[in-house]
Amino acid sequence: MKPALAQAYDRLMDRAGTTALLAALADTGPGRTLPITDLLQAVSALGGPSRLGPLRDQLMALQPLLLRMDPGTDEEQVGFRHPEIAARARARRSDAGVTTGNDPHYAVADLWLLLDGEAEAGTEMREHLEECASCLETFAGLERLKLKVARCAGGEHAPPELRTRIVASVRQTVESAAGPTLPTSARRSSPGPP
Incomplete structure (x- = not known):
């Protein structure tokens, strides 16, 4: 990304x-959208506006970055x-809201890292969640948001039968091109002459 463009995104x-x-939209990914009602719920859970009017005011302020349908x-x-905007927002999400001083709670950005499996102090954070109702509530809200985003943004999974058919088809294609292979149980475990 060009520095001037990055600076313009950062200013917005x-x-x-x-x-x-921005944190709520960061996980939707490029070209994906969230219904306004789900976005409102997510933003509210993250400490943002809890009414549509103020949320729409923020959407207008960020209009150059956003895709809005209806x-x-x-x-x-x-x-x-654009994908670059989504990537920039995800990168900024991990930098935002760092707690300092005597604040015993984890920042939302740190909880996102834990949820994504990227937190360096994951064990320590999970122990804190067991003892801190406030952080646990925030973490649960982030989990719900991530599930909603996955559902709204195409988080469907293929049925297991499809995977089985694809694996069988690939196996058949490989065997027809390279000749049949021995099953794993018939292979020799040590090298040497037959």
Whole structure:
């Protein structure tokens, strides 16, 4: 990304009060959108606006970054316009909200890292969650958000039967090209003459 473009994105993303909105959209991925009602719930859980009016005000402030379909309606869908914007927001999410001083709670960004399996102090954080209702509630909200995003943004999984058919087809193609192979149980475990 060109430095000038990165700076322009950062200026827009630095607007006051938009951290929760950007964090909620960060996991949708490029070209994917969230229904406005799900976005409102996610943003609210992250400490952002809990009403549509203020949320839509933030959407307008970030308009150059966002893709909005059916804006202003109950069917509105919101996402990032470009993969570079989504990537920039994800990178910034991990830098945002770091706790300092005597604050015993984990920042939302740290909880995202734990949820994504990327936290360096995962064991310590999980122990804290067992003892801290506030952090556990925030973490649970992030889990619900991630599940909603996966569901809304194409998180469907292929049925197991399809996987079985694909593996069988690949195996058949390989065997017809290279000749049949011995089953694992018939292979010799040590090298040497037959």
